[in-house]
Amino acid sequence: xxxxxxxxxxxxxxxxxxxxxxxxxxxxxxxxxxxxxxxxxxxxxxxxxxxxxxxxxxxxxxxxxxxxxxxxxxxxxxxxxxxxxxxxxxxxxxxxxxxxxxxxxxxxxxxxxxxxxxxxxxxxxxxxxxxxxxxxxxxxxxxxxxxxxxxxxxxxxxxxxxxxxxxxxxxxxxxxxxxxxxxxxxxxxxxxxxxxxxxxxxxxxxxxxxxxxxxxxxxx
Amino acid sequence: xxxxxxxxxxxxxxxxxxxxxxxxxxxxxxxxxxxxxxxxxxxxxxxxxxxxxxxxxxxxxxxxxxxxxxxxxxxxxxxxxxxxxxxxxxxxxxxxxxxxxxxxxxxxxxxxxxxxxxxxxxxxxxxxxxxxxxxxxxxxxxxxxxxxxxxxxxxxxxxxxxxxxxxxxxxxxxxxxxxxxxxxxxxxxxxxxxxxxxxxxxxxxxxxxxxxxxxxxxxxxxxxxxxxxxxxxxxxxxxxxxxxxxxxxxxxxxx
Numbered sequence: 001x002x003x004x005x006x007x008x009x010x011x012x013x014x015x016x017x018x019x020x021x022x023x024x025x026x027x028x029x030x031x032x033x034x035x036x037x038x039x040x041x042x043x044x045x046x047x048x049x050x051x052x053x054x055x056x057x058x059x060x061x062x063x064x065x066x067x068x069x070x071x072x073x074x075x076x077x078x079x080x081x082x083x084x085x086x087x088x089x090x091x092x093x094x095x096x097x098x099x100x101x102x103x104x105x106x107x108x109x110x111x112x113x114x115x116x117x118x119x120x121x122x123x124x125x126x127x128x129x130x131x132x133x134x135x136x137x138x139x140x141x142x143x144x145x146x147x148x149x150x151x152x153x154x155x156x157x158x159x160x161x162x163x164x165x166x167x168x169x170x171x172x173x174x175x176x177x178x179x180x181x182x183x184x185x186x187x188x189x190x191x192x193x194x195x196x197x198x199x200x201x202x203x204x205x206x207x208x209x210x211x212x213x214x215x216x217x218x219x220x
Numbered sequence: 221x222x223x224x225x226x227x228x229x230x231x232x233x234x235x236x237x238x239x240x241x242x243x244x245x246x247x248x249x250x251x252x253x254x255x256x257x258x259x260x261x262x263x264x265x266x267x268x269x270x271x272x273x274x275x276x277x278x279x280x281x282x283x284x285x286x287x288x289x290x291x292x293x294x295x296x297x298x299x300x301x302x303x304x305x306x307x308x309x310x311x312x313x314x315x316x317x318x319x320x321x322x323x324x325x326x327x328x329x330x331x332x333x334x335x336x337x338x339x340x341x342x343x344x345x346x347x348x349x350x351x352x353x354x355x356x357x358x359x360x361x362x363x364x365x366x367x368x369x370x371x372x373x374x375x376x377x378x379x380x381x382x383x384x385x386x387x388x389x390x391x392x393x394x395x396x397x398x399x400x401x402x403x404x405x406x407x408x409x410x411x412x413x414x415x416x417x418x419x420x421x422x423x424x425x426x427x428x429x430x431x432x433x434x435x436x437x438x439x440x441x442x443x444x445x446x447x448x449x450x451x452x453x454x455x456x457x458x459x460x461x462x463x464x465x466x467x468x469x470x471x472x473x474x475x
Contacts, residue, residue, distance in 0.1 A: 003427075006471040010402075010440045011430055011464055079440045083398035086439030089330050092233075092246065095299035099306075100446035101397065108442065178443045184465025186458035 010082075013075050018182040020072040021175050025201070027065060028172065032208045038216060042145040043136045050141040073116060080109055104174035104202070111171040118164035125151055152216035162210040169206030173198045223316060228254045231323040232267065234279055237336050244336065246325075256316040260303060261286060261293060263315055264326075281340040288312040288452065291387030294394070295340050296327040301391035301450040309389065309452040329390050331399035332437045344390050346436040347404060353432040354425035355408045357417050376414045383410035385453040392447035392455070398439030403447035405433045406463035407455045413466055423470035430467055 006012040034052070037045040052058060096106075104111075126147060134143035152158050176198030180186070185194075229252045237244030251267050258266070261283050268278035284292040293310040297303035303313040318324065326340065334342040372380075384407075392403035409426050412418025418425075441460060448457045 003471045003474045005431070006468075009430055009467075009471075010400075010434050010438075011467045012471070014440060014442075015464065015468060079442070083400070083439040083442070086332050086399035086437060087330055088332055089244075091296060091299060091330055092235075092327055093299040093325055094296075097300060097395070097446060097449035099449035100395075101444040105442065105444045106397070174443070181443050181457065181461050182464055184461045184468065186461030188458075191458075 013079055014182050017072060017075040017079065018179045020068040020075070022179045023064075023068045024072060025172055025175060025179075027068075028168070028205055029201075032205060035209075035212055038145070038148065038212055042134075042143075045145045045148075046134055046141055046143060047136050049144045050136075050139070053142075069119075073112075076109070076112055102174065104170045108171060108174060111167040114164055114167040115171060118167070149216050149219050152213055153220040155217065158213045158217045161213040165209035165213075166206045168209070169202035169204075171202075172205055173202030176201050223256070226256045226316075226320070227252075228256060228315060228318060228320045228322070230254055230263075230318065231321070233323060233325045234267075234339070235327045235336075236279070236339055237328075238338065240335055240337060254315055256314065256318075258315050259286070259311055260297065260313040260315065261311045279340060280338040282342075283311060286311040289387060291389035294329050294342065294344075294389050294391070296325075296329065296394060298325050301329070301395040302389075302452050306449075307452055307454050309387075312452075329394035331390075331393050331439075333399070333401065334390060334393060342390070344388070346438070347388050347390065347401070349436060350401070350405055350429050350432045351408060354421070354428040355412070357412060357421060359417070370416050372415060380411050380414040383407040383414070383455065383459055386411075386451075386455050387453060389452060391450050391452060393438060395446045395450035396439065396441070397444055397446060398442055400441045400447075401433050401436070401438040402441040402460050402463065403451065403455055403457070405429055406459035409463050409466060410459045413462065422466060423473060423475045426463060426466040427470045427475045430463070 007016070034048055035045075037048040126144070129147045129151070132143035132146045133140055134146070135141075152161070177191075177195045180191070180194050185191075229250070232249040232251055233246050234249060235244055236247045249267060249270075251263070251270065254263050254266060261281070264279060264281060271278045282292045282294055284290040286293075288309045288311060291309075293302075295302070295310055297310065297313070302308060302310045303317065305313055305317055328334075328336050328340045329342045329344075331342075333346040334344055337343050386404060386407040388404060390404070393399055393401050396403075409422075409429055412425065413422045443457075445457050448455065
């Protein structure tokens with residue numbers, strides 16, 4: 001049985017943060033894969049969205065996702081607060097060694113906040129956005145494709161979306177390697193490859209989502 | 221040495237703090253004729269002689285062996301723990317790493333768990349408390365065992381020795397953006413967990429040492445690796461991963 005003080009310990013909190021992060025990494029890439037139906041066309045995308053949302057298991061998945069997300073945010077805030085108070089007097093001129101901290105690792109809290117704001121707006125714009133209906137092969141379903149295309153008609157929204165998914169890419173590039181390190185896997189020859197995989201994952205997410213936004217903009 | 225000795229004139233900006241309660245401030249000093257062959261601590265000695273001659277309070281700083289093995293010297297030099305050179309303690313840092321007319325900013329380690337006692341000297345007894353809570357093995361004393369009575373793989377012996385080179389200076393905490401002590405604690409856990417003699421109490425040890433580390437008010441590791449980069453002994457981040465793994469297993473077993 002897991003000792004109860006695990007969850008209040010520094011390592012326990014880190015590991016749960018990493019685990020929820022891993023779940024969110026999985027969601028992000030699945031979400032991106034699904035959204036690639038936008039490239040196929042309106043019917044394909046709407047049918048995909050309909051199949052996904054009409055399955056009753058979606059509520060279980062959504063509850064799990066919200067739980068993971070909230071836990072990730074709350075733990076990040078707790079850890080950040082603790083870390084902030086661990087150094088009450090700041091340095092006069094702290095310089096990076098250049099051999100440790102990366103842009104991705106140093107900006108985790110900032111990119112995290114950008115992603116949080118982005119996700120709230122994202123849900124309001126799409127999931128809880130305009131409700132059009134369409135008919136695909138005799139089935140009445142939500143025309144989510146139209147909502148997406150109309151949203152990305154505005155170039156400012158495209159720019160904000162690309163900016164936010166780049167923040168997501170940066171955040172996840174540090175996240176991938178952190179999951180392994182925090183869960184105790186650090187290997188002389190594998191760890192450099194894991195770091196590369198993290199960067200590739202981040203690039204895939206940033207480029208993948210951005211390409212969708214730009215593609216949709218030019219569908220107008 | 222191919223490099224010729226030169227004399228440097230330096231502008232120093234040093235943290236001065238009377239005691240724990242004092243809020244402290246920076247003071248500027250001009251020091252002339254510093255040999256490039258002198259160590260950083262010898263440079264401060266020279267400054268202190270100048271201060272004493274001027275009837276001023278000399279700068280307090282920790283130092284002991286001055287050969288890079290005791291872990292006493294501890295200062296942030298131009299924003300880097302132990303200064304700009306890789307894997308070098310302050311006492312082994314030489315003034316040839318600086319240029320004439322450089323401005324050098326010297327600060328104490330800054331962390332809630334390392335309160336400043338005076339000037340550049342901080343109280344690092346929180347490290348001692350971490351060690352006291354488990355950084356040892358319990359054995360009955362007696363005659364020394366035969367050298368190879370307990371087999372240890374070459375790989376583990378090397379890893380344990382690497383971890384054991386930690387001199388407990390606190391540069392990891394000082395350079396960590398979160399003032400986390402995980403590199404120190406994990407090195408002390410690793411050096412014992414990797415060997416059969418230390419394995420016996422490994423689960424209780426990791427649980428207890430992490431608990432003390434948390435209680436002392438250190439921050440949490442966020443995998444930046446600034447600690448590894450500024451460690452004068454090159455202690456590796458893989459020790460933290462080992463501690464994380466040891467910790468979850470010890471907690472699963474309810475320790």
